[in-house]
Amino acid sequence: MAHGYTPGLRVTGSALIHRERRLPLRGDVLAAVGDAVEPCTVVARTRLPGNVQTVNLAARLAVDPAKVPETLACPVGAAVRKGQPIATARGLFGLARHTVAAPADGTIESVSRVTGQLILREPPLPVEVCAYLRGVVTAVLPGEGVVVEARGALVQGIFGVGGEAWGELVAAVESPGDELTPYRLRPEHRGMVVVGGCHVSFDALARARELGVAAVVAGGFDDADLRRLLGRDLGVAVTGSEEIGLTLVLTEGFGRIRMAERTWELLAARQGRLASVSGATQIRAGVLRPEIIIPGGGEPAATHEESVAGLEVGSLLRVIREPWFGRIGKVVELPSELRRLDTEALVRVLVVRFVEGDAVAVVPRANVEIIAS
Amino acid sequence: MEIRPESIHSILATDCGSTTTKAILIEQRAEGYRLVARGEAPTTVEAPFEDVTRGVLNAVREVEELAGRRLLDGERILTPRRGDAGVDLYLSTSSAGGGLQMAVTGLVLQMTGESAQRAALGAGAIVMDVIALNDGRRPHEKIRRLRQLRPDMILLSGGTDGGEVRRVAELAEMLVAADPKARLGAGYQLPVIYAGNQDATPVVSGLLAQRTAFTAVPNLRPELERENLKPARDAIHELFMEHVMAHAPGYKKLMTWSPVPIMPTPGAVGLIIEEVARRARLSVVGVDIGGATTDVFSVFRGVFNRTVSANLGMSYSVSNVMAETGIENILRWVPFAVEETDLRNRIKNKMIRPTTVPQQLEDLVIEQAIAREALRLAFEQHKALAVGLKGVQSQRTISDVMAQTETGASLVDLAELGLLVGSGGVLSHAPRRVQAALMMVDAFLPEGLTQLAVDSIFMMPQLGVLSQVHEAAAAQVFERDCLVRLGAVLAPVGPGNARQHCLTAELHAPGEPSLMRRVRFGELVLLPLPPPGAAARLTATPERGFDLGHGRGRPLEAELPGGVVGLIVDCRGRQPFALPADPDERRGRLRAWNHALGVYPGEV
Numbered sequence: 019m020a021h022g023y024t025p026g027l028r029v030t031g032s033a034l035i036h037r038e039r040r041l042p043l044r045g046d047v048l049a050a051v052g053d054a055v056e057p058c059t060v061v062a063r064t065r066l067p068g069n070v071q072t073v074n075l076a077a078r079l080a081v082d083p084a085k086v087p088e089t090l091a092c093p094v095g096a097a098v099r100k101g102q103p104i105a106t107a108r109g110l111f112g113l114a115r116h117t118v119a120a121p122a123d124g125t126i127e128s129v130s131r132v133t134g135q136l137i138l139r140e141p142p143l144p145v146e147v148c149a150y151l152r153g154v155v156t157a158v159l160p161g162e163g164v165v166v167e168a169r170g171a172l173v174q175g176i177f178g179v180g181g182e183a184w185g186e187l188v189a190a191v192e193s194p195g196d197e198l199t200p201y202r203l204r205p206e207h208r209g210m211v212v213v214g215g216c217h218v219s220f221d222a223l224a225r226a227r228e229l230g231v232a233a234v235v236a237g238g239f240d241d242a243d244l245r246r247l248l249g250r251d252l253g254v255a256v257t258g259s260e261e262i263g264l265t266l267v268l269t270e271g272f273g274r275i276r277m278a279e280r281t282w283e284l285l286a287a288r289q290g291r292l293a294s295v296s297g298a299t300q301i302r303a304g305v306l307r308p309e310i311i312i313p314g315g316g317e318p319a320a321t322h323e324e325s326v327a328g329l330e331v332g333s334l335l336r337v338i339r340e341p342w343f344g345r346i347g348k349v350v351e352l353p354s355e356l357r358r359l360d361t362e363a364l365v366r367v368l369v370v371r372f373v374e375g376d377a378v379a380v381v382p383r384a385n386v387e388i389i390a391s
Numbered sequence: 392m393e394i395r396p397e398s399i400h401s402i403l404a405t406d407c408g409s410t411t412t413k414a415i416l417i418e419q420r421a422e423g424y425r426l427v428a429r430g431e432a433p434t435t436v437e438a439p440f441e442d443v444t445r446g447v448l449n450a451v452r453e454v455e456e457l458a459g460r461r462l463l464d465g466e467r468i469l470t471p472r473r474g475d476a477g478v479d480l481y482l483s484t485s486s487a488g489g490g491l492q493m494a495v496t497g498l499v500l501q502m503t504g505e506s507a508q509r510a511a512l513g514a515g516a517i518v519m520d521v522i523a524l525n526d527g528r529r530p531h532e533k534i535r536r537l538r539q540l541r542p543d544m545i546l547l548s549g550g551t552d553g554g555e556v557r558r559v560a561e562l563a564e565m566l567v568a569a570d571p572k573a574r575l576g577a578g579y580q581l582p583v584i585y586a587g588n589q590d591a592t593p594v595v596s597g598l599l600a601q602r603t604a605f606t607a608v609p610n611l612r613p614e615l616e617r618e619n620l621k622p623a624r625d626a627i628h629e630l631f632m633e634h635v636m637a638h639a640p641g642y643k644k645l646m647t648w649s650p651v652p653i654m655p656t657p658g659a660v661g662l663i664i665e666e667v668a669r670r671a672r673l674s675v676v677g678v679d680i681g682g683a684t685t686d687v688f689s690v691f692r693g694v695f696n697r698t699v700s701a702n703l704g705m706s707y708s709v710s711n712v713m714a715e716t717g718i719e720n721i722l723r724w725v726p727f728a729v730e731e732t733d734l735r736n737r738i739k740n741k742m743i744r745p746t747t748v749p750q751q752l753e754d755l756v757i758e759q760a761i762a763r764e765a766l767r768l769a770f771e772q773h774k775a776l777a778v779g780l781k782g783v784q785s786q787r788t789i790s791d792v793m794a795q796t797e798t799g800a801s802l803v804d805l806a807e808l809g810l811l812v813g814s815g816g817v818l819s820h821a822p823r824r825v826q827a828a829l830m831m832v833d834a835f836l837p838e839g840l841t842q843l844a845v846d847s848i849f850m851m852p853q854l855g856v857l858s859q860v861h862e863a864a865a866a867q868v869f870e871r872d873c874l875v876r877l878g879a880v881l882a883p884v885g886p887g888n889a890r891q892h893c894l895t896a897e898l899h900a901p902g903e904p905s906l907m908r909r910v911r912f913g914e915l916v917l918l919p920l921p922p923p924g925a926a927a928r929l930t931a932t933p934e935r936g937f938d939l940g941h942g943r944g945r946p947l948e949a950e951l952p953g954g955v956v957g958l959i960v961d962c963r964g965r966q967p968f969a970l971p972a973d974p975d976e977r978r979g980r981l982r983a984w985n986h987a988l989g990v991y992p993g994e995v
Contacts, residue, residue: 067538070568072530083557127568132560132594137568177743241735253711254702255742271743272736301707301743339747340737340754361755362822362992365748385747 027174027307029281029389032315035172036156039147040163042066049164051156055149057184057294062147062163068140071121076134078118079107083134090136091117094126104136150182151294152313170313171284173269175235178297178308179248179257180265183211185232187285187293187312191215194282197274198236200225207231211293211310213285217274218266220246226264233265233295235285235310237277244272258298258306265297267308270336275344278336278389288312329388335370339385346389347372347379394480394650396861403454403462403470403478404853405447406656407434407485407645409683412443414450415850416458416478417857417868424864426872428457429848435641436487442641443487444648468648480860481649484852486656487639491516491631492574494542496562497523498549501781503587506612507548508776510586510620512697514627515658516544517684522565524549524558530565537569543635545571545581545603546623547595550588552613559591563598570602579638580604582630586611586623604634618780631655651860657686659855661697663869664688664812666858668695670866673809673842676835678766679851680815682706682745685765687773691802696777700769705817706745709761713738716764723970724760724833726981726995727753755822756995759830762817766834774801805838805965806884806940812874814846825917825988828877828956838884838965839940840929840949843877843956876923878954881947882961883937887912892934893962898951900927908960915984916960921953929958959988 045064049055076083089105092098098120106117124140149155153168190202190212198214200222208229214222214236220243226234245251247262269281293312300306329335333349351369357380358364365382372379402417402424412434416427430453435446448463455462461476462469469477493516497504500523511518519540522533547566549559566583573581583603585595592607599605608622632652636642646653660679668675668690677688683704688697702711713721718731737757741747749755778801813819813831821827827845850873858865883894893912899905900921910916920927932946933939939947951958963984971977985991 067570070531070534072534072565072568128564130560130564133557133564135561135564137564139568177739240732241739242732244739251710251714252739253714254708255710272739273733299743301745338744339740339750341751343740359750360752360992361749363748363755363820382748382750385750387744 027176027387029173029278029284031171031284033170033172035151035153035168035170035311035313037151037166038159038163039149039166040159041147042145044161045145047158047161047164049149049155049158051158053155054153055155055166056152057148057150057292059149060146061149061155061166064145065142066145068124068142070127071124071138071140073104073118073121073136073138074134075105075118075129075136079105079116080109081107081134084131086134086136087129087131090126090129092126094129097125098138099123104138150184150296151311152292168311168313170311170315171288173235173281173284173310175267175269175308175310176271177255177257178265178267178299179244179260180233180262180297181258181260182294182296182298183232183265184292184294185210187211187213187289187291189213189286189289194237194277194279198222198234203229203231205229211235211295213282214277215282216276219243223247223264223266227262231264233267233293233297235267235269235295237268237270238273238275239266239268241272255299255301257300258296260297265295267295267297267310270344271338273343278346280389285310329368329383329386334389335386336389337370337381337385338387342372342379342381345372345374350378394860396863399479399861399864401472401478402480402482402857402861402864403451403468404481404850404857405450405483406850406852407436407443407446407483407487408656409487409490410434412446412450412487413849413853414447414454415853416454416462417864419864423867423871426850426868428454429850430454430457434487436639440640442644443485443639444641444644447483447645470648480651482651482853482856482860483645483649484654484656484659484856485636485642490657491544491627491635491655492519492542493517493544493546493627494520494522494537494540494571495546496548496566497521498525498558498562499523500526502615503548503550503612505776505778505781506618506620507546507586507623509618509696510548510611510623511546511627512699512776513620513658513661513695514624514631515655515661515697516627517699517701522562524561534565534569537566537571541572541574543574543582544627544630545583546627547583547585547599548587548611548623550591550610551615552589552610554588554590556588556591556594559588560594560598563595567598567602573634579634582606582634584608584623584626584630586626589613604630606630616780628652628654628658651856654856654859656852657697657699659852660686660814661688661695661855662858663851663855663865665690665695666862666866667810667812667869671810674804674807675810675812676770676803676808677812677851678769678814678818678831679846679849680705680762680765680769680813680817682816683708685769685815687769689773689777689803691777691804691807694777694802696773696802698769698773698776700765700772703765703769705758705762705765705815706741708742708765709745710738710742712761712765712768715768720764721757721760723977724763724981725757726978726985727756728974728978729757752991752993752995756991758817759821759826762830763834766830770835774803777802805836808835808837808841810842810844811835811837812844812846814849814851818845819847819849823990824875824877825956825990828880828959829988829990832880832882832959832961836882836965836968837880838882839938840879840881840931840947840951842879842952843954844874845877846873847875848873876952876954877956878920878958879951880959880961881929881931881939882963882965883933883939884965885937885943886967887936887962887964889913893937894931894933894939894960896958896960897930898927898958900925910960910962912962912964913980914960914962915987916962917956917988918958918960920951920957923953923955925953927951927953
C-alpha cells in the first residue's frame with residue numbers, strides 16, 4: 019500500500035476555505051458573486067415536492083376502477099382543501115350518495131382507471147440554505163446554490179454529532195488537559211461555541227443544552243454518554259442530522275484524551291471571534307469530518323496537499339490505538355522490514371519518541387496519524 | 392468479442408473495492424494456471440481523483456514490479472500480449488462507491504417481495520428496502536420512502552402470471568407518484584426492471600416507460616411454486632454496466648479495457664462459491680467479512696443464496712455489531728475481564744479510525760470476539776432469507792403435521808454443511824490460522840463433519856468473473872493459490888454433561904501412525920491432519936445420545952482432505968451450545984479451549 023498511515027486531520031490557523039451551499043433540489047439562488055454574507059444569510063431557497071396521499075376511490079365509492087374518473091368532483095390538477103369533497107357516487111340502487119373528502123390540503127395529481135386510486139399531492143415544503151460561514155460569495159451555481167469563501171482558521175475534528183451551528187468562540191477551561199464539567203458552564207455561554215479540554219461528560223452537555231450553548235468542542239467523550247445523548251447506540255458513523263439541541267465536536271476521540279496542544283492553542287487564541295461549527299461526520303467512502311471554522315486572520319500558509327505530506331523521520335504524529343492511544347511524538351526511525359507484533363502479525367512499523375516523558379516505542383504505521391502542520 | 396480459452400496464457404484481474412483496488416496476475420505454467428503476483432492501491436473513485444482507473448493502474452504497477460515484467464502501455468493495460476509484455480485477458484469486478492444499491496418491490500412481502508430480494512442479492516446488490524403492499528406502511532409512507540432512497544436501480548415484481556393486474560398497477564402508480572431519482576446524479580433516468588405478472592406488463596410499461604429506463608423481463612415468480620430469478624439477475628447485471636457503471640467516475644474508460652463486462656464483486660464471489668459446490672458436490676457456505684459489510688453465500692440442495700448484512704463489519708460498521716448484538720454477547724467470547732466503558736470507547740475509536748490494527752494481544756482477542764458476533768448475526772440473517780418458497784401449496788403427510796413443518800423453512804442445514812469458506816481481513820489475515828478456524832466454528836456452529844477453509848488473499852471476486860470465460864484457469868488457481876484448507880471440525884449434536892464421554896475419533900493417514908482419541912463432553916481437542924494435498928481416513932463413533940449426522944450413536948466414516956490446522960473435535964455441545972453464565976467459569980473454559988487448540992501465543 020502506498021499509505022500505511024492515517025492522513026492527519028487538518029488543524030491550521032490560516033486557510034482559504036470554500037464551502038458549497040447547495041439546495042437539495044433546484045430552486046432560486048438569492049446571493050450574487052461578491053456579496054458579503056453572515057452565517058445566517060439565506061443564499062438559496064426552494065420548495066420540496068409535498069408528501070403524497072393515496073385515496074382508493076374505487077373501494078371507497080364501491081365503483082369499478084374504470085369509472086372512477088367520472089366520480090371526480092374536482093378535475094385533475096385542481097387545488098383542494100382538507101375535508102373538501104373530491105369524489106362522489108350513488109350507492110346501491112342509487113339511493114344513498116357517497117362522498118369522499120380530501121384527506122389533506124393539496125393538488126389532485128392523478129386518477130387511475132386501472133386501480134381506481136387518486137393521488138393527492140400536499141403543498142410543497144419550503145427549504146432554505148444559509149451561508150454557514152462569514153465570508154464572500156465567490157461563485158453562483160445556477161439554480162443550485164453558491165460557493166462561500168472565507169479566510170481563517172480551520173480545525174477538523176475526528177467525530178461529531180448535530181448539525182451546523184455558529185456563535186462566539188469561548189474556552190470554558192484553562193488548559194487542554196482540563197475536563198469540561200457542568201459548573202464551568204455559565205449563562206453567558208448561551209449561543210456560544212464552548213471549548214473544553216480532555217473530556218466532556220453527559221452532565222456537562224445536558225447543562226450546555228439547558229443554557230442554550232450552540233456547540234461544544236472537546237478532546238474526548240465516552241460512548242456510554244453518547245448513547246444517553248442520542249437515546250440509542252450509534253451503529254454507523256454517519257451523523258449531522260441529530261436533533262439534540264446543540265452540536266458536539268470531538269477533536270481526539272472516545273475516552274479521556276487531552277486535546278492536542280496545537281488545536282487548543284489555535285482555538286484559545288481566537289476567543290471572542292465568530293466560529294461556524296458542523297458536527298456532520300461520515301466515515302465511509304467520501305470521508306466527511308466535523309469542523310470548526312473561524313473566519314478572519316492572515317494569508318493562508320499551506321495548501322492541503324502540503325499539510326498531509328508523507329511520513330518521514332521527524333514527522334510529528336499522534337498514536338491512535340492502544341497501548342499508547344493519544345500520545346504525541348516524533349518519528350525517529352522508519353524500518354523498511356516488517357516487524358512481528360505481540361499479536362504475531364507482521365506489519366510495517368515506525369519508531370516514535372514521545373514528546374512527554376521522552377520514551378521510545380515501536381508502533382504499527384497503521385496506528386498513527388500525522389499531525390498536519 | 393469471443394474469448395478462446397486455449398489462447399489465454401496470462402490473465403490480469405482487478406477488484407475495485409470501496410477502499411482498495413486489488414490486482415492479480417495469473418499465468419499458465421507447466422503445472423497449470425498459477426497466481427504469479429498480487430498488488431493493491433487505494434481506490435480512486437472519490438475526490439480528488441474521481442477516476443477509478445488511477446487506482447487500477449497503481450495496483451497493476453505494483454504487480455509489474457513484483458512480477459518483473461511490463462503490463463502497462465502508458466496509461467492503459469497492454470493487451471493483447473506482445474512477447475513478454477502485457478496479458479492475454481484483462482477483467483474486473485467492482486464494489487466501489489458503495490456497490491450496487493437497489494430497492495425492490497413485491498405484492499406480498501413474504502412471497503414476491505422475498506423472491507425479488509433474493510434476485511437482487513444474488514446479482515450482487517445491497518437491498519436498501521423491500522416495498523410491498525402488505526409491508527405495514529401506509530401508501531404515503533411507502534412513497535416517501537421510495538423518494539428518499541435514491542437507489543441505483545429498482546426491481547419491480549409482483550403477482551404470478553395470470554393473476555390480478557390491478558394490484559401490480561398499484562405498485563407501479565406508487566413508483567410514478569414517488570418519482571425516485573437515481574443515486575449517481577439526476578442527469579439520467581433511473582433504471583427500473585419489471586419482473587412481475589406478465590399480464591400486467593402493458594399497464595406497467597405504460598406508466599413507467601416514459602419516466603424511467605424501463606426493462607421488462609419474465610416474471611421472477613411465474614407461479615407460487617416456482618421462482619425464476621435468472622432473467623431478473625441477468626437484467627440487473629446488464630443495467631449495472633449500462634447505467635450505473637457508465638456513470639461512475641472513470642468506469643467508461645475501464646469498460647473499454649476488458650472484453651468481459653465488469654461484474655459487481657459479490658455477484659462474482661457467488662459464482663465461484665456455486666462452482667465450488669458443484670465440483671465438490673458439497674453443501675457450501677462462504678462468508679466475506681469486510682470493514683463495512685458481511686456477505687454470506689450458500690448452496691444447499693443445489694439452491695444458491697446470497698445475503699449481505701450492510702452494516703455488519705469490522706471497521707466502519709464495528710460499532711453497529713455492538714449495537715445489534717449487545718456488549719454482553721461480545722464479552723462472552725473474551726477470556727479476561729474488560730471494563731464496559733473502556734470496551735465501548737475502544738470500539739468507537741476503531742469506528743472513527745477504521746484502518747488501525749491491534750498491537751496488543753488483548754486487543755486482537757477483543758477484535759476476534761467482535762468478529763464472531765458479526766459473523767453469527769450475518770449468518771442468522773442469511774438463514775432467515777435462504778428459505779424455501781413461502782405460500783406454496785404442499786401436500787402434507789401426518790408426520791409433517793406432527794413435526795410442524797411449514798413452507799418457507801430455512802434451506803440452511805448445518806448437519807448437511809460440507810464446507811465452510813471464510814474470507815475478509817479478520818479471517819484471511821488472522822496471525823494464526825487456527826484463530827480463523829475457531830472464529831468460524833464459534834459463529835456458525837457447524838454440526839457433524841464440516842471442512843474449513845479461508846481465502847488466502849481475497850481473490851474470489853476475480854476468480855468468479857474469470858470462471859465465466861475460463862473455467863479451468865479459475866478452478867486451478869482457486870484450488871492451488873486461493874483456498875487455504877484449514878482442516879475440519881467434528882461436532883456431535885446433543886446435550887450432555889462434563890462427566891460423560893462424547894465420542895471416539897480415529898484418524899489414519901498414509902505413512903503416519905494411527906491416532907485414537909476419546910473426548911469428553913465440554914472438551915475442544917485438536918488432532919493433526921496431513922498437509923493440504925494429502926488425505927486421512929476418519930472414523931468417529933459417538934456415544935449414545937450424540938449424533939454426527941447419521942443418527943444417535945451411529946458412527947461416521949469419511950475421507951478428509953489435509954489442512955494446516957487439523958481436525959477440531961468440538962464436544963462443547965450443539966442444540967444447545969451454551970457458554971457458562973458465571974463470568975469466572977466462562978473465562979476459565981475459554982482459556983482452556985484456547986490453550987487446547989493453541990489459539991494464542993501466550994496466556995490471555
